[in-house]
Amino acid sequence: MSEVAEVRGNRVALEGNEAVAEAMRQINPDVVAAYPITPSTEIVQTFAQFVADGEVDTNFVAVESEHSAMSACLAAAVAGGRVMNATSANGLALMWEILYIVSSLRQPVILTVVNRALSGNINIHCDHSDTMGARDAGWVQLYAEDVQEAYDNLIQAVCIGENMDVRLPVMSCLDGFILSHSYELLTVEPDEEVQEFVGPYKPDNPMLDIENPKTFGPLDLYDYYFEHKRSQMEAYPAAKQAIIDEGKRFGEAFGREYGLLEEFMLDDAEFAVVAMGSTCGMIRDVVEDLREKGVKAGMLKLRAFRPFPAEEVAAALDGCGAIAVLDRAASFGAHAGPLYAEVTSALYSYGKQIPVNNYIYGLGGREILPDHLQQVYGDLQQLADAGQPAEPVSFLGLRE
């Protein structure tokens, strides 16, 4: 890493993938087992160079597939190590079976997912179909708006997952190419301060503690499986609290505070847009533009999608006249996109009667432009008047 990256407060120019690899170098995990895939390749490539150069103590395991990568991560975590990995799209899909086992065994494996469209047809560009598909796999999911947040989120992910009340794996997500290959300025914190923030790894019931032998992943039928799943569910409210606590602690340590979600000009907003990931930046520009024109626009950025902060979302949107939810994934056969389903369910559960439009956008990397977002806000006046959406789902930037 360049020397400038080591200076406190210095702003370094890095690509998103380089910034993630840099955070991994500072965290210095015990094991990384990975199989590179576009657009997350440079994370694994850069980190492998750190290993080869002796800049980390990590045992880097080169494997022959993502299924093996996540299997090796699981094994290393159960053995008692701090474990990290990175993937995208079809790579995440190939890990599917093991994703559930990692969370069920309560192993805090940290996985960076550089979001990319799932095949078919084959496409290397950004959408959220990969991680939306994994939303029920029991992993915490954080989404980054820019490269700085991708770097910051990964550091916090370690502390969230390893919290003794949580002990869950975490996906730290960033938009493929839009962030992974975006070259921008960020603050890379000093190594020792990052290491102090994450602290030493505390294994919980490690298998290599041979004085206290244990069994992992045994047959678990109708006599106890249900109770085990019920106890797993207990971890998610704790994860929610850990996201809040670590976001606050991160703010105290480094001056950038985070939460489950972020309200942008939402206090008095009449029209709100809910979104995740890199699109939130562009929405801020559009909101500021609309505010100058006298439109009471606001945005709700979701940083944590799992656990889903239903109560906080409902509270944040309370008082809005009309809402639009932007989904960067389709849920085939569902009546709307996955984020829409969560947001409207949260509103309904907490008794908020607000009409909500749904837009699916950006599939396979289709560009989203400020004009699209102006249209979304423009539609909200009609929605407020009509009281219910004209269409169940609309599409942005699509030829029909």
Add this chain to the structure above:
Amino acid sequence: MAQLTEIRFHGRGGQGAKTAGYILAVAAAEEGWNINAFPEYGAERRGAPMRSYVRISDAPIRLRSSVKHPDIVAVLDDSLLAVENVTEGMDDDDILIVNTDKSPDEIRKQLANPNVKLYVVDATQVAMDTIGRPIPNTPMLGAMAKAAGMPQLQSLKDAVDVRLGGKLSQAAIESNYAALERAYEEVTQ
């Protein structure tokens, strides 16, 4: 109102349009600007037309879509003029810099908007004479420093150090400095 400069590079895969964007971004960052640079990834093939983009602003840069209305366009290969509308989205007072051994009048005939502020430089020849390889990206940045008045030549040299310092020998770095300086001197309107 934020002061925003948007730059678009047209090149062919392998000509260094992505690296040019990154060096320009670092140079602007050295001068205290906020920056964002990104290539347009389609099918990544050597020789295929590709674009890269840079935004430079005094405000945080949150827009991440491709540059539609560039203030400056740099064309690394004049054969692209026959296949792409490089002046797309340009106003008459925007700056176009073309790497070519042809005259400005000849180039102007190939432009959809011939009224833009056109500059030409034989960046490939400059690269051959200084670096010894036909990589026109660094000389094109030297030409930009002159034509657009930004960034400063010294900032570009510093940026070459930051981006290429770990990868190239000191002699190769020096030849890139020479390429920047010569293109700065040779670019004409």
